[in-house]
Amino acid sequence: MLDATFAALADPTRRAILARLAQGEATVSELAAPFAMSQPAVSKHLKVLEKAGLITRGRDAQRRPCRLAAEPLREATEWLAGYRDYWEESFQRLDSLLRGME
């Protein structure tokens, strides 16, 4: 699943969508609004995110609200954690960043 996760994260539009969803559920049109691209284009991005397991979608009348599903992000982070030894000096910084967020 790492393939799909990293591929999904490689696109700035999709990362922005995830950032928006971190604030809470949103509909397709709400997600599409900030972008200078057609709504079907955003729908495609959502399909990529859904296939990667990064979002789930509900049903509310005509709307298909999207929710963040962060589990693949955890897996990706775990993979990256295997390399933390290689940035030891800067790891201290990341460590305090994480501590600060708790």
Next chain:
Amino acid sequence: MLDATFAALADPTRRAILARLAQGEATVSELAAPFAMSQPAVSKHLKVLEKAGLITRGRDAQRRPCRLAAEPLREATEWLAGYRDYWEESFQRLDSLLRGME
């Protein structure tokens, strides 16, 4: 830079190359050996990794030894860290939900 980093990590061959390089410097042919693909194909993967800043290359006679350069991995991890409390929170929510059901 996140675009290039995540795109580079989306390929299993490239992740395997990084895993190998985490053990130490290696030449192109050493890196290519385990894979059922031509050497030029591996060279292309190395170019992708180099452009993403994930490896650097030296010179040793005809050889171009590759080294891991983990800084982009740190950046990627930092981006992901922004979601860490999100998933921890949702696990906690799930956890209390489950507790409430007992």
Next chain:
DNA sequence: GTGATATAAAACCATCAAGTTAAATAACTG
């Protein structure tokens, strides 16, 4: 200089990704 080794570059092909517009589907509203 010749030949062998290590790697990169070129040309090519098939597939996929990201966008478009236009049409189809689903569900609400009057």
Next chain:
DNA sequence: CAGTTATTTAACTTGATGGTTTTATATCAC
């Protein structure tokens, strides 16, 4: 039912990816 809103699907274009084989470049060893 007709019309509107929300979203998906289809068909298409363009450009990037991942692989191939063949050719070129660089360096060593003789």
